[in-house]
Amino acid sequence: xxxxxxxxxxxxxxxxxxxxxxxxxxxxxxxxxxxxxxxxxxxxxxxxxxxxxxxxxxxxxxxxxxxxxxxxxxxxxxxxxxxxxxxxxxxxxxxxxxxxxxxxxxxxxxxxxxxxxxxxxxxxxxxxxxxxxxxxxxxxxxxxxxxxxxxxxxxxxxxxxxxxxxxxxxxxxxxxxxxxxxxxxxxxxxxxxxxxxxxxxxxxxxxxxxxxxxxxxxxxxxxxxxxxxxxxxxxxxxxxxxxxxxxxxxxxxxxxxxxxxxxxxxxxxxxxxxxxxxxxxxxxxxxxxxxxxxxxxxxxxxxxxxxxxxxxxxxxxxxxxxxxxxxxxxxxxxxxxxxxxxxxxxxxxxxxxxxxxxxxxxxxxxxx
Numbered sequence: 579x580x581x582x583x584x585x586x587x588x589x590x591x592x593x594x595x596x597x598x599x600x601x602x603x604x605x606x607x608x609x610x611x612x613x614x615x616x617x618x619x620x621x622x623x624x625x626x627x628x629x630x631x632x633x634x635x636x637x638x639x640x641x642x643x644x645x646x647x648x649x650x651x652x653x654x655x656x657x658x659x660x661x662x663x664x665x666x667x668x669x670x671x672x673x674x675x676x677x678x679x680x681x682x683x684x685x686x687x688x689x690x691x692x693x694x695x696x697x698x699x700x701x702x703x704x705x706x707x708x709x710x711x712x713x714x715x716x717x718x719x720x721x722x723x724x725x726x727x728x729x730x731x732x733x734x735x736x737x738x739x740x741x742x743x744x745x746x747x748x749x750x751x752x753x754x755x756x757x758x759x760x761x762x763x764x765x766x767x768x769x770x771x772x773x774x775x776x777x778x779x780x781x782x783x784x785x786x787x788x789x790x791x792x793x794x795x796x797x798x799x800x801x802x803x804x805x806x807x808x809x810x811x812x813x814x815x816x817x818x819x820x821x822x823x824x825x826x827x828x829x830x831x832x833x834x835x836x837x838x839x840x841x842x843x844x845x846x847x848x849x850x851x852x853x854x855x856x857x858x859x860x861x862x863x864x865x866x867x868x869x870x871x872x873x874x875x876x877x878x879x880x881x882x883x884x885x886x887x888x889x890x891x892x893x894x895x896x897x898x899x900x901x902x903x904x905x906x907x908x909x910x911x912x913x914x915x916x917x918x919x920x921x922x923x924x925x926x927x928x929x930x931x932x933x934x935x936x937x938x939x940x941x942x943x944x945x946x
Contacts, residue, residue: 581688586623586632586644593641594623594634594677601677605708612732613705618675626675633692635678635685643685646674647693654726655701655736660871661724662923664738664778665699673702676711686711690718698741703734715739719754721775724869740778744791749829753799756825764805765883767876773799780864783919789856793834796826797841797861804842816842847904847911859914866911868920870927871940877901878944890945897941901931 586594602614626632626646635643649671655663673693678685693700703726704711712735716722720737727733742750761770777798784794800823804815817839820826826835837854841861844853853859867873877900881893888896904911905927913920930937 580637581642581684582636583633583689583692584636585630586627586634588624588627590632590634590641590644591620591623591627593679594632594644595620597641597644597677597679598623598675600680604710608708608710610705610707610709613708622675632675633689635682635688637682641679642682643676643678643689645676645689645693647696648672648674649697652701654728654734655703658724658726658736661722661736661869663701663723663736664721664775665740665782668699670699670701670738671697673700686714687718690714694739694741698743700739702737702739704737706733706735716771719774721778722771724871738778740781742781742791742795744781745795746792746829749792749796752825753796757799757803760803760806764802766879767883768802768805772876773802775867776801776861776864779867780860783860783863783915784857787856787860787915789860790834792829793838793841793857794860796830797838797857798864800838801842801845801861801865813843813846849912852912852914863913863915863918863920866913866920868905868911868924868927870923870930873901873905873927874930874937874940875944878941882945893945894938894941898934898937901927901937906931 598614598618605611605613623632629648631646631648633645633647634641635645649669652672655672671693673690676686676689700720702715702720704715706712715737718739720739723736723738725733726736758770758773761768761773777795780794780798781791783789784791800820801816802812803819804812804817807815820839820842821835823835826838830838837857840854841858844851844858845862845865847862847866849862853862874897877897878893881888881896881900885893885896903909905924907928911924913924930940
């Protein structure tokens with residue numbers, strides 16, 4: 579039986595509350611004891627209904643799911659820490675209060691598909707202990723962007739999602755089904771979430787500089803696929819794989835494929851020469867996501883993945899050495915866009931590197 583979705587009415591509230599109770603129970607069963615404590619209340623749901631943002635999912639004439647889709651500014655998203663919204667000025671809608679009836683299947687996927695059909699940019703948040711929903715968002719293509727705080731001061735993981743209407747649907751489907759899954763075999767610092775974040779940042783930069791969105795999207799998605807052959811020289815391997823990918827000829831000329839391949843070859847932070855194209859500069863800048871916490875986390879994750887025999891102090895020394903070698907004032911990282919959005923966070927990162935006490939505290943968090 580196919581599912582449908584409609585706006586909620588006041589007559590639905592008792593059933594909505596039951597679905598919220600069921601999802602709260604699932605959280606507790608999975609070790610999440612801190613989320614949805616005394617929330618959402620009946621008054622919250624009544625307000626959603628009155629505002630016209632509460633929806634219910636129907637299947638075989640039964641209510642099986644619910645969600646609030648709220649367009650406009652979410653006040654608790656005004657401050658974000660340990661990260662940044664990739665598109666802070668863009669209009670968005672927020673996915674709130676997603677829940678399902680006991681025994682219902684496929685509700686979250688259906689709700690996200692429906693949300694994505696209505697809005698080209700979504701935001702959402704969930705508790706760090708809510709592993710199920712974190713995995714749901716990340717699996718759907720949401721990008722983790724930082725920590726936001728609820729009205730009671732409790733932290734939540736914040737996510738963003740884009741529809742990318744500028745990119746042909748068939749190309750997006752190919753990237754999603756055939757390219758991004760390749761990142762599943764790479765280290766945690768170069769997984770599919772990293773690829774999606776580079777894609778999102780690259781698309782935002784591409785709009786600013788007027789670059790071809792198809793080429794930016796594809797180059798960002800494929801920039802690290804050469805890691806399948808090892809880290810050393812992976813940028814060259816990525817370029818070769820792009821040139822050898824016959825499917826790309828469905829959307830690009832031979833000259834455009836060459837630009838995409840060169841962008842992958844030129845993206846490394848250690849490159850001594852500027853990328854050969856605007857697309858290359860954009861992908862390189864997008865890959866240099868120098869938000870301080872992200873960089874420290876990725877450095878620690880890479881060390882844990884590639885140097886498992888190191889003890890804690892060994893990982894600390896490796897982290898320090900890498901950060902100084904790459905990101906300090908004498909480091910080799912270069913920014914290729916004059917008004918790069920990375921300049922301010924790079925200075926913040928350099929301040930963190932100089933403050934070893936604070937840096938050690940952050941390191942210890944990611945070593946847990």
